Amino acid sequence: MSTNRPRAVVIGAGIAGLSAALRLHQAGWDVLVVERTPSRRSGGYAVAFAGVGYDAAERMGILPELAKRHITPDRMDYVRPDGRTRFSVPGRTVRALVGERSLNLLRGDVEDVLYRAVTAQAPGQGSGAVEIRFGTSIARVEQDPDGVDVTLSDGTVERADLLVGADGLHSATRRLVFGPEDDVRLDxxxxxxxxxxxxxxxxxxxxxxxxxxxxxxxxxxxxxxxxxxxxxxxxxxxxxxxxxxxxxxxxxxxxxxxxxxxxxxxxxxxxxxxxxxxxxxxQIVVDRWSRGRVVLLGDAAWCVTLFAGYGSALAVAGADALGAALERHPDDLPVALREWDAEIRPEAERKQKLGRQIKGLYxxxxxxxxxxxxxxxxxxxxxxxxxxxxxxxxxxx
Ligand SMILES: Cc1cc2nc3c(=O)[nH]c(=O)nc-3n(C[C@H](O)[C@H](O)[C@H](O)COP(=O)(O)OP(=O)(O)OC[C@H]3O[C@@H](n4cnc5c(N)ncnc54)[C@H](O)[C@@H]3O)c2cc1C
Structure with a gap:
């Protein structure tokens, strides 16, 4: 690559994509995020955010902002079809059950905190730290020993050292590089x-x-x-x-x-x-989350599902671990990606197993x-x- 700083293209501005953008930027990379929707999504469902994700958010410096968005219900009512209450759990009990070092957040709020962090202006610079291109998708990927060419739906070709596919369960990046979704999706x-x-x-x-x-x-x-x-x-x-x-x-x-x-x-x-x-x-089941200079992250890679209640946490932790592996091996991408895979896989597979077990109880x-x-x-x-x-x-x- 012509510049000194390595460059990544990240497909998807969800929790995984924005986390990757933030962490890679912190690791000294130039980052372009490509998002299919014309503007940012907001709201969404509530996610429990704990474990390795909570620890990673702390290291990445976003925990204080996330903590401000924490929500706890005043009460949880379990009702009958006629609306009568079967039983209720008070909000303070819910908080005690969830435990310490754990947050309950709207998915859109997590994305909002990450978005603000990645688009915050660096001191003395006129533009945000990371460029985000909305209304754009991925169309084609070609790799050579020195880099990866990513053709986007607007016809531009972006040259990068690394392509991160963080485009969710039905990832187009995964389909283009790893093959058909039907081969890797476990319903x-x-x-x-x-x-x-x-x-x-x-x-x-x-x-x-x-x-x-x-x-x-x-x-x-x-x-x-x-x-x-x-x-x-x-x-x-x-x-x-x-x-x-x-x-x-x-x-x-x-x-x-x-x-x-x-x-x-x-x-x-x-x-x-x-x-x-x-x-x-x-769920997504693949034996290796990278092929050459293309790596999958978040739901595109593993999608532990809402049954495991851990997808956001793993997306943030996965991004943090990816940044750390790239920092450890700045000149050896294959080793960095191999180490990263080995580090994240046990937790992701444990949560996938949990998701499959919980399915029957849900x-x-x-x-x-x-x-x-x-x-x-x-x-x-x-x-x-x-x-x-x-x-x-x-x-x-
Ligand atoms: C109902 C529900 C409840 C959940 N509850 C929890 C919970 O309690 N705890 C928890 O930790 N996790 C939970 N999860 C999982 C969690 O929301 C996800 O794992 C997490 O948000 C990570 O998502 P992601 O960024 O990988 O993918 P996504 O959120 O799917 O984001 C993918 C992004 O890529 C974009 N995109 C897609 N295709 C393209 C393309 N071709 N080109 C460009 N951009 C593209 C999309 O528009 C989107 O912005 C829950 C999930 C659901 C559905």
Whole structure:
């Protein structure tokens, strides 16, 4: 490459892509981020952010900003189809259950913190630290011993030392370099749908998370105070890719139309929702996350799924470890990528295994399994246990 600083092109401005941009910039790389959507996504679903991701966020200097966005529900209500409460868990008990060094964040808020960090102006410079090109996709990849040429949908060709594919579960980078998605995608036979509600359905109090689970499907309404609420759908299906092709406006009313509770109000709001997240719950299984100068990161690489509740954390930790490996081996990319893979793989595979185990418990099809699933939460909602958990939290803080 002609400049002294190595250069990376990162495809995708989600949590994985923005984390990679930040960490590589911190490691002294020039970075271009390419994002398909015309502008930044906002909101999204709530993610638990802990473990290796929390540690990495601390090292990368974004933890204080993330901590400001932490949200805890005032209460979690588990309801019956007629809206009556089966049991409730107070917010302070939820906090005690989640534990220390753990945050509950909206995905959009994590992206916002990362975006601000990567676009902050370096002292004395007129532009942001990292360039982000919206409304642009990846079209072609060609590698040679000295670099990689990335052809973008706008016709430009970007030369780089490293291409990071952080473009999610249905990664185009992965398809172009590693082969067809069908060869590496493991469907867990569930769908997830999320969208922002403009009106809190009647019967749900501001600040409360209320959820109903019956026969292989869950609906949760997550209220984050007076003006922010999201509806979250998760359900079983034997034909996930067909559901995906049909889209949320067809698939969600069919799966939930007879559920009762606040479903009519929520489905009514679905018809006028601006943006709806709707996807299969699937993992990615590849034996090596890099090919030459192309490396996959985040959901494009492993997608541990929401069942593991760890994808954001692993995306940030993966980016941090990638930056560290490149710092350790500035002149030996193959060694850096091999070391990085070996470091992240055990944790990613552990979480993938956990995701596959949890799949059966997520939206049980019979009442007994539901009762077993809810037992720990029911215990936590019991006043003496709740008090004990809260005391433990006070001792720790
Ligand atoms: C409902 C739900 C709940 C979850 N809960 C948790 C949780 O509790 N804890 C947790 O840690 N994780 C959770 N996760 C997982 C977590 O959200 C993801 O693992 C994490 O956000 C990392 O995503 P990513 O950046 O790899 O991919 P994505 O978020 O999919 O981002 C990919 C980006 O690439 C862009 N893109 C796609 N294709 C192209 C292209 N061809 N060209 C350019 N750009 C492209 C997309 O527009 C997007 O901006 C949850 C996920 C879901 C769906």
């Amino acid at each position: 867990l036979n569930h769908m997830a749908g999320v969208f922002a509600l403009d009106t809190l359905p009647a019967g749900i109090e501001p600040g409360v998370t209320a959820s109903l689970t019956d026969t292989g499907r869950t609906l949760a309404v997550v209220s984050l105070g007076a003006d922010r609420a999201v509806a979250f759908f998760g359900y079983r299906t034997e034909r996930p890719m067909d559901e995906l092709a049909e889209g949320p406006q067809v698939a969600l009313p069919r799966a939930y139309g007879d559920m009762g509770w606040v479903v009519p109000s929520v489905l009514d709001q679905l018809t006028r929702a601006g943006s709806v997240y709707f996807d299969t719950i699937s 939206a049980p099809t019979d009442r007994f399994s539901l009762w077993v699933r809810d037992l720990p939460l029911r215990l936590a909602s019991w006043r003496p246990v709740s008090a004990l958990l809260q005391r433990r939290l006070q001792l720790l803080s």
